[in-house]
Amino acid sequence: MKKLLVTGGSGLVGKAIENISSEYNYDFFLISSKDCNLLDYKETEDLFEKYKPNYVIHLAAYVGGLYKNMNYKVDMYEKNITINNIVLKCCHKYNVEKVISCLSTCIFPDKTEYPINENILHNGPPHNSNDAYAYSKRMLEVLSKAYQEQYNSNFICVIPTNIYGPNDNYSLEDGHVIPSLIHRCYNNKKNNEKFIVRGSGKPLRQFIYSEDLAKLIMWTLEKYNEKDNLILSVNECEEVSIEHIARCIAKSFNYENNIVFDTSYSDGQYKKTADNGKLMNLIKKYNFINIDNGINKTVDWFIKNYDNCRK
Ligand code: NAP
Ligand code: GDP
Numbered sequence: 001m002k003k004l005l006v007t008g009g010s011g012l013v014g015k016a017i018e019n020i021s022s023e024y025n026y027d028f029f030l031i032s033s034k035d036c037n038l039l040d041y042k043e044t045e046d047l048f049e050k051y052k053p054n055y056v057i058h059l060a061a062y063v064g065g066l067y068k069n070m071n072y073k074v075d076m077y078e079k080n081i082t083i084n085n086i087v088l089k090c091c092h093k094y095n096v097e098k099v100i101s102c103l104s105t106c107i108f109p110d111k112t113e114y115p116i117n118e119n120i121l122h123n124g125p126p127h128n129s130n131d132a133y134a135y136s137k138r139m140l141e142v143l144s145k146a147y148q149e150q151y152n153s154n155f156i157c158v159i160p161t162n163i164y165g166p167n168d169n170y171s172l173e174d175g176h177v178i179p180s181l182i183h184r185c186y187n188n189k190k191n192n193e194k195f196i197v198r199g200s201g202k203p204l205r206q207f208i209y210s211e212d213l214a215k216l217i218m219w220t221l222e223k224y225n226e227k228d229n230l231i232l233s234v235n236e237c238e239e240v241s242i243e244h245i246a247r248c249i250a251k252s253f254n255y256e257n258n259i260v261f262d263t264s265y266s267d268g269q270y271k272k273t274a275d276n277g278k279l280m281n282l283i284k285k286y287n288f289i290n291i292d293n294g295i296n297k298t299v300d301w302f303i304k305n306y307d308n309c310r311k
Helices: 010-024 042-050 066-072 073-093 130-149 177-190 210-223 242-252 275-281 291-304
Strands: 005-007 026-032 055-058 100-101 155-160 161-165 195-198 208-209 230-232 259-262
Touching: 005 010, 005 042, 010 026, 010 161, 010 210, 026 177, 026 195, 042 073, 055 073, 066 073, 066 130, 073 100, 073 130, 073 155, 073 291, 100 210, 130 155, 130 275, 161 177, 161 291, 177 195, 177 242, 177 291, 195 242, 208 210, 208 291, 210 230, 210 275, 230 275, 242 259, 242 291
Parallel strands: 005 026, 005 055, 055 100, 100 155, 155 230, 161 208, 195 259
Antiparallel strands: none
């Protein structure tokens, strides 16, 4: 059986891949920072020596929401650049047949025409709020292409839109909008307080449920035979406002009519509407989990796993 190493195996996307892994015919090795610190070349080389994987899905990253991106720019840049350089170097050294690395739609140019597509990644600077993270991820793309050109490696990149689901980081300060708001609404309801949503609520986002993304990454591994970047996103018509997300979360907690928008916080980029046309042309049909259902499932998971989840 072919061996598939998944870095970031303990994270939001890694856990979603673990949950569907029994449907696929690979020996899965899902690793976290406890198994191997990917910032350390020697440890990472030992990991590759131990598993000698045929394929790698490279998810591990130093990642977080808007406010983490704004507050930890040096870490965002340095850690991601280091992890990515080390992981791809080891993939090359150990002749990995295919590597799928994860970029993000939030690394695209800030001032651009919409919808964004795979071809415009480098056509202008990213939004100032997450530029350090964005440039580190753009360099992952540059490095993957460099391996393709210098060594004919099959090192490719997928570009997911905003992701959410079980096993996310529900940190109030560092998390992405959905997990942070779920945790905050939970606390606010418990303490009978207003439900505080940061920013104006007006920015627009597309959200993909982690299980859908996991299936699409596995589809990319097995069926996508090109080397160019591929956006993995829900359709454009599924773009929603942060206000919609907040109302959906409040409804799920049965805590509507308590929402307050704290506009002293940054809104970040207004939108980053992505075109999933390339994916849909190849895959033909995919029924994405609808955002309202996905949020209900995620809130249920959070309540059940409150004591032990990342927060
Ligand atoms: P996540 O939940 O924060 O998980 C991050 C993973 O990386 C964890 O498994 C973590 O291990 C691992 N990791 C971090 N530093 C490490 C180190 N030094 N050594 C080894 N492992 C390390 O992230 P995610 O949301 O699943 O994101 C997966 C990928 O999708 C990332 O590349 C991210 O940039 C990209 N992405 C995410 C989003 C989103 O909305 N979440 C959107 C677009 C793209 P520990 O658990 O041991 O710390
Ligand atoms: P982004 O899509 O990369 O900008 O990342 P986020 O998932 O952090 O979403 C940021 C958007 O959600 C911004 O418009 C924020 O103002 C809004 N938002 C509202 N409340 C929160 C919160 O508690 N945490 C985060 N991260 N964003 C919030």
